Amino acid sequence: MIDITSIPPYKPEEIEPKWQSRWEADGLYHADPDPKHTKFYALTMLPYPSGDLHIGHWYAMTPSDARARFKRMQGYNVFFPIGFDAFGLPAENAAIKHQIHPKQWTYANIERMRTQLRSMGNMFDWRSEVVTSDPEYYRWTQWFFVQFFKHNLAYQMEAPVDFCPNCNTTLAREQVQGEDRHCERCGTPVIKKNLKQWLFRITNYAEELLDFSDIDWPETIKTLQTNWIGRSKGAYITFKTESGEPIEVFTTRPDTLWGATFLVLAPEHPLVNQITTPEQAEIVAAYQEQAMRQSDIQREAATREKTGVFTGAYAINHATSERIPIWIADYVLMTYGTGAIMSVPAHDQRDFEFARQFDLPIRVVIQPEGAPELAPEEMTAAVEAYGTMVNSGLLSGTAADKSLETAVAFIEQMGIGRGAVTYRLHDWLISRQRYWGAPIPIIYCPKCGTVPVPEDQLPVLLPDDVEWLPTGESPLKLHPTWRFTTCPVCGGPAERETDTMDTFMCSSWYYMRYLSPHYDQYPFDPQLYRYWMPVDTYTGGSEHATMHLMYVRFFHKAARDCGITTGREPMRQLRNQGMVLGEDGEKMSKSRGNVIAPDDLVQRYGADTVRSYLMFFSRWEVGGPWNSSGIEGNSRWLRRVWATLLEPADGGASREVLRALRRKTHQTLRAVTYDYENFEFNTIISSLMELLNEMGRAKATGAFGTPEWDEAVDIYLRMLAPVCPHIAEELWERLGKPYSIHTQAWPQVDEEAARDEEITLVVQVNGKLRDRIQVPLGISDAEAEQKALASPAVQQALAGRQVRKVIVVPGKLVNIVV
RNA sequence: GCCGAAGUGGCGGAAUAGGCAGACGCGCACGACUCAAAAUCGUGUACCUACGGGUAUGUGGGUUCGAUUCCCACCUUCGGCACCA
Known part of the structure; x- marks a missing residue:
């Protein structure tokens, strides 16, 4: 008899932090250029540090992480960085409301979100982390502005522009939405104001932006951009x-x-x-x-x-x-x-x-x-x-x-x-009358006119000692000393531009900064750029179709024309995830009380269960409502994986059972490999569930401990590792395999093993199913026809009528037409 | 109004795409274990049926031996655009 009690229970709350620290300490996910391996730059849209990591972040990042891990097991040198899009209005609103400095608010949020992000068990290379509000980052955001200015891609214009009276700032045309022309961020209808503003000449690139021939992006995004450009x-x-x-x-x-x-x-x-x-x-x-x-x-x-x-x-x-x-x-x-x-x-x-x-x-x-x-x-x-x-x-x-x-x-x-x-496209208006952003590096001199801040004087630092008026006016305008400076050309008294840049400017080049976040000679280390760029797979929400995703393409082309970047497009492949809705089918919001907090789920089920459920419950690009009992199924599944792989059992399986186990193992491997490649994450999980069911049946008939069983377990864990990195690592270790599963190779499909020996031949009469017969693989058409006609069910359906035609689809079906 | 995406059991979804509709999971029902419950395990689960079969992938047509898949028209839902000359 087997002593069941000797099997330790599956305790994600213990194994997950354990492996996370070990991976971190070992630098398991550090990616450095390696000429021996093909590079793979996997990128997920960087989050805004709003304070809490929500389920949407998990939904966006988990499948991206799983696919990056899969690519790595396939032998690619994978770079999967993370950072924070840290400038922006919410910080300033918090400042006005709660009397806390935007910097303090932002950096406290980032600290909290770092911990939350780590609990996901992603393969982020944290050495590359970028925070766009760090002076060492926005120095280069400003530097890009100066390059654009010098190449006549940035210009100033006075015209009636869209102004959000609630956010107290101008907006780009893309950030005004809907029939009532409301602000993208706060929903307030915008008004027109006659102001002198900085713009980027994105319209120069209209024709080039319409050309998507170099990139594999979703048709919907391409259509939206095409319509927007008009x-x-x-x-x-x-x-x-x-x-x-x-x-x-x-x-x-x-x-x-x-x-x-x-x-x-x-x-x-x-x-x-x-x-x-x-x-x-x-x-x-x-x-x-x-x-x-x-x-x-x-x-x-x-x-x-x-x-x-x-x-x-x-x-x-x-x-x-x-x-x-x-x-x-x-x-x-x-x-x-x-x-x-x-x-x-x-x-x-x-x-x-x-x-x-x-x-x-x-x-x-x-x-x-x-x-x-x-x-x-x-x-x-x-x-x-x-x-x-x-x-x-x-x-x-x-x-x-x-x-x-x-x-x-x-x-x-x-x-x-x-x-x-x-x-229809307008030039990109980038001036914002706000404090918490990168200052536009321009000085107005009464003698020399509009002068860019010299590159060696960048960054133009945001002053910390600022005050907010309840009117919401930019504190930079009201600062007693900051705006007064000297002209870099003539040395005379001059004034700084007090507007800051649209934060979409910050997020237009972060994928380059990730390569070398502390490099101080240039926005990026050119050697690393040559190795890693372009981004191979970019993932994120489709709501950015005509904003970030258009700006980033423009930015790359504009930078190319300034001699900074190479290549026409920054991101070769793009895939969008859908949205996780509340259990009521509505968008999650605090006021509705339908918010699902990932921290609670991790505590209750463990990160692996949350990850697998997010990948399982819907088509990733569609999303859908959360289901609290649905996740129980994934929790059960992982506990069953644990028990099935660890609990010993009697041997003595028949050759047929073992042959069938190998077949199912390799058929699953083939399907799962295809699905990882093609972002079909939900069927990865269902295939793994199916294989586990099959393994359970094989185990019950004595497969445990056989070479076929061991192979199935080995392949199972490798296939599971990208989705559930912790439990896969733990089982891998418990089964005596060498650390780490995440540095193992992706298994090869044994086509011979995967091949069916028998197939189910579907027999139809006039297109209607009448019988199913088991036949050996490779049966001839004539034989198939003969067997079909011999079927009693078919004979009954024919009822003595004249057969007019027989259609045989080899290996699949026989249709008898009367 | 124009552009785009999607409609499959009670629910989420599958069918690598003309060839077994409903994989996998949730839920539900019954059974085993238990004093009992939970957990776990097992079995079943589209609909109708005069038990022969019939009907089903938003609706109506079409092409085809055969359509969830292709074509036409329409309905519904979601997203984008908004007098763009």
């Missing part, structure tokens, strides 16, 4: 006012030029005041003011009635030599194209509505194929389809498929315009 092909066309003032418009339909019966300018268009006639001046001014106020409140839905006023001025349509009126209307946006349009009411719905509203002429110049002949007075909507050009002078009769290029050629020949491409 490329439109068309033409610029210059009209002239009667007094000879040029007005340039952008259109995607140069083929409709002959139908342009009026022009519309945005109310803020700089030409408006110049061209407005004295009689119209008052009404135009009133409209401008109203439009200004309206954009200050909120932009309304697209369905609202068109408004606008006539300027009194006329322009000449060079194509028709016609005199056409110039209007202003708020449906034309100053921020897109040239802020002016040619209005073609017959072929653009918005222009149509405007023309009907104000009784402006409508002229048909496109006749779509198959449509009844269009008559302006009968139209109830614009016809936007392409078609044959009509009423278009020399170009009349041009077919739909040629109309665009023919029209552009005509316009260019006439010298009134040119083919062009515009983008």
Whole structure:
């Protein structure tokens, strides 16, 4: 009899901290360049130190860690670093609310989160840790700004910009979201403010950003970025006012030029005041003011009635030599194209509505194929389809498929315009009127103008002795001495820029700093850069699609053009995880009381169980609601792994049982290898559960202690190690295998062992399942057909009917058609 | 309105993708162990059935010997965009 009590119980609370300290002490996860191994840079998005590691962090990081471990066992030299995106508003809000310095708040949170992160048992190389609010980090953030400034990729502009009245700062276009145009961080609707701000020329890279050919990124992210960039092909066309003032418009339909019966300018268009006639001046001014106020409140839905006023001025349509009126209307946006349009009411719905509203002429110049002949007075909507050009002078009769290029050629020949491409994308506004960020390293000198801080004077340090006003105004502006300095060029008195940088700037290059976080000659050690870059796999949330994930691509390309980086893209492969919801299916939030705290789970079940459940409960890219009883299943599974592998049993299994055990072991290995590679984490766990069930059955029939059993155990632990690193290490040791399992090689599939000897042949009659018969592998089609027809169940289903056709799918199925 | 993703048992999901629908787990039911309970182990678990079989992967069509998988139309949910000329 076997003495069950001799088996020690599985105690994750003991083995997990034990192994974590041992791995740490041994530097097990340190990655250094090694020419003998292919490098693999695995990266998970760095967390913001909000105070507590939440289940979302675990969900993002655990599968990334498991896959990094898998890659390492496959023989890659894997670098898997971690850090903190430590600048940002919450720290400052805490400062204002609780009278605690943002630095103190941030660094205390980081300390706490480091401990929590360690409890996950990830293979982070902590030597590479980066904190973006450390002066030795933001020195180089500022340095990048200076390089961009020198290469004319950073510039200052005064314009109406999006401003969050709650966060008290300007925002980039990407950080304004939704129909009500609210702040990405706090949800408050933004307002427009006329301010002088720093921007990066991301629009220079619009075309290159649309090219995803070098990278393996999810289609959804590529689509979101493509839509955000919003490329439109068309033409610029210059009209002239009667007094000879040029007005340039952008259109995607140069083929409709002959139908342009009026022009519309945005109310803020700089030409408006110049061209407005004295009689119209008052009404135009009133409209401008109203439009200004309206954009200050909120932009309304697209369905609202068109408004606008006539300027009194006329322009000449060079194509028709016609005199056409110039209007202003708020449906034309100053921020897109040239802020002016040619209005073609017959072929653009918005222009149509405007023309009907104000009784402006409508002229048909496109006749779509198959449509009844269009008559302006009968139209109830614009016809936007392409078609044959009509009423278009020399170009009349041009077919739909040629109309665009023919029209552009005509316009260019006439010298009134040119083919062009515009983008919806705006330049990246990086100025923030906040304290807790990297100061923009610029000095304003009354004599020398705008001067970058010399590189050897970086970083521009944030002063510690600051005070917050309840108004939320940046303390840097109010600091008694900090802003006053001397000009680095002439030495005269000068002032510092008091704005800090968007924190997305900090997170645009951290993957380079990880390589050498304390290197003080350059943002990174070039030798390490050559070895490790680019990032091979990047993981994180898809909510960053048009922010971080676009900025980081821009940044890398811009840095390349400054001669700093190489390669077109920073991250070769991207995968996004979904979100863990509360048990009620809603987003977790303190106010809802549905928050699942990972620390509690670790205490109750151990990190390995939490890890395996997170990888098991849903498709990783989808996520879903937490289930408190679901995790019990994973807890049971690991206890069963423990018992099945450790508890001895009697031997004496038959050859068939052992053969079947080997087959299942290697089939599982094949499936699990595929799943790790392809981010299909949930089926890794179910395959491991299945194999354990099979091992349990084999053990009950005497497999324990046989070479086949030992092989199954060995392969099992190696497959388990990336998901549950602690229990795998502990069992590995208890079974007398050499430390550490995490430096072992990934096992090879023995295809011979994995091969089925018998297969289940599915027999259908007219596509309906009638029988399943066991046949040897490699059976001929004729034999399969014969066996299928011989089946009594099939004979019954055939009921004596004539067989018309038999389809045999080798190794799978026979379908008999009658 | 435009762009994109997704709809499979009571629940999470599987089916490497035209070829056995529901793997694995949760839950539930029954049984074993126990004075009892918990834990553990075992068995069962899509629906209907006149026990022959029939019906099922959001709905309706289509292609095919065969469709969760491909095509068309529609419905629902989620995400993005918002008069972008």
